[in-house]
Amino acid sequence: MPPMPASTPRWPTSIADDTHLDDLLSTPSLAAIDAMRQLEGDLIVLGVAGKMGPTLARMARRASDEAGVKRRVIGVARFTDTTHEDLLQAHGVETIRCDLLDEAAVARLPDAPLVVYMAGRKFGSTGLESLTWAMNAWLPAVVCRRYAASRIAAFSTGNVYGLTPVGHGGSQEGDAVSPVGEYAMSCLARERMFEHFSRSHGTPVSILRLNYATEMRYGLLVDLARKIAAGSSIELAMGHANVIWQGDANAMSLVALSHASSPPYVVNIAGRDELSVREVCLALGARLGHEVRFTGAEAGDALLSNGSKGWTDLGAPQVELAQLIDWTADWISRGGASLGKPTHFESRDGRF
Numbered sequence: 308m309p310p311m312p313a314s315t316p317r318w319p320t321s322i323a324d325d326t327h328l329d330d331l332l333s334t335p336s337l338a339a340i341d342a343m344r345q346l347e348g349d350l351i352v353l354g355v356a357g358k359m360g361p362t363l364a365r366m367a368r369r370a371s372d373e374a375g376v377k378r379r380v381i382g383v384a385r386f387t388d389t390t391h392e393d394l395l396q397a398h399g400v401e402t403i404r405c406d407l408l409d410e411a412a413v414a415r416l417p418d419a420p421l422v423v424y425m426a427g428r429k430f431g432s433t434g435l436e437s438l439t440w441a442m443n444a445w446l447p448a449v450v451c452r453r454y455a456a457s458r459i460a461a462f463s464t465g466n467v468y469g470l471t472p473v474g475h476g477g478s479q480e481g482d483a484v485s486p487v488g489e490y491a492m493s494c495l496a497r498e499r500m501f502e503h504f505s506r507s508h509g510t511p512v513s514i515l516r517l518n519y520a521t522e523m524r525y526g527l528l529v530d531l532a533r534k535i536a537a538g539s540s541i542e543l544a545m546g547h548a549n550v551i552w553q554g555d556a557n558a559m560s561l562v563a564l565s566h567a568s569s570p571p572y573v574v575n576i577a578g579r580d581e582l583s584v585r586e587v588c589l590a591l592g593a594r595l596g597h598e599v600r601f602t603g604a605e606a607g608d609a610l611l612s613n614g615s616k617g618w619t620d621l622g623a624p625q626v627e628l629a630q631l632i633d634w635t636a637d638w639i640s641r642g643g644a645s646l647g648k649p650t651h652f653e654s655r656d657g658r659f
Contacts, residue, residue: 318630321637325644328523329394332362335370336558338622342565343367344374346458348420350564353407353450355382355400356391358525358646360425363557364400367423370561372399383407383416407446413453421564422454424461427497429490436489444496451504458511458567460560461501465518465549465575466491470608470655473547477581477611480516480573488658502571511567515560517576518612520553521631523638525646528631531584532591532639535599541588545653546605549612551578552626559621566620574621577614580628587632594636606655 322328335343350371352364360382368380381401386392392402405412407426428442447461468478469485486492498514505512521528527550534541556576566572585601592599618624 333365339558343370349379350421351381351419354426356384422459443493447500455508465612477613512571513563513567522553547609549577555624562621575612577612
């Protein structure tokens with residue numbers, strides 16, 4: 308299937324398979340192409356083998372090519388699953404195998420004026436908190452020293468805010484942070500490390516508070532649809548949430564490199580809708596032809612982010628919630644692939 312041009316105004320009614328999905332997720336926005344045109348130098352993605360990294364790196368490659376800019380796009384990870392490495396190389400992304408917790412190995416990584424920092428640990432944090440803190444709080448200091456002269460876009464999470472009242476628009480970038488649980492606290496530590504080195508070294512940094520990226524193999528909508536299809540009950544305590552198409556999050560993250568500053572530029576990356584879990588489940592159930600069963604009741608607060616600053620600065624999301632619901636139901640009904648990694652979005656105590 309040929310790549311979808313960045314200017315295509317309509318989305319397909321159905322996503323055929325993994326290849327089609329990855330092509331859509333790596334299709335650059337016009338804003339991403341423009342950012343790659345304006346920025347100079349090679350781009351390195353640290354922690355590229357996670358859920359978002361492969362398609363973000365491919366988007367950076369495609370956006371640079373469409374902008375007519377010659378640059379290396381390099382993806383760094385341990386690549387315990389060589390599938391990601393092979394696919395990245397097949398799409399023009401160079402790869403380097405590296406354990407980022409090995410400081411000497413990080414020191415040997417190539418120079419790159421543009422850095423996207425995606426390394427981190429969330430799932431499995433409970434019971435192995437020390438590794439979570441090493442990944443989320445110590446590693447940023449290592450990277451900041453290595454790439455002090457670079458421009459860095461560093462992924463964070465909306466979990467640093469804690470729960471906020473439903474119906475009030477969600478947490479904004481200037482709101483006080485209130486992380487719940489060790490995972491969220493370690494993510495705030497990550498932000499503070501980037502802030503410290505940005506201020507002390509003058510490194511331009513963008514901090515990206517993501518909440519929540521979704522595609523067909525992973526995400527909050529996938530979790531809900533699979534539970535409905537399996538006949539499982541939906542717990543409603545965390546009754547509201549944000550989602551954003553992962554392709555939109557990829558594009559906004561690349562544009563954020565052009566907004567990096569010292570002290571850091573902080574931005575929420577979130578979808579337009581403060582979605583109701585109940586209403587989304589009923590919509591998914593109708594499309595899947597399954598009855599939806601609920602337990603509990605919606606709490607008056609939830610983990611919610613206000614993404615309006617990001618929509619203005621980085622480009623508004625292109626894929627609407629209704630389209631995501633349609634795609635998800637269609638994918639699940641056809642037995643589409645899954646990463647097998649539940650989001651645990653329903654956690655209200657910060658334990659992952």
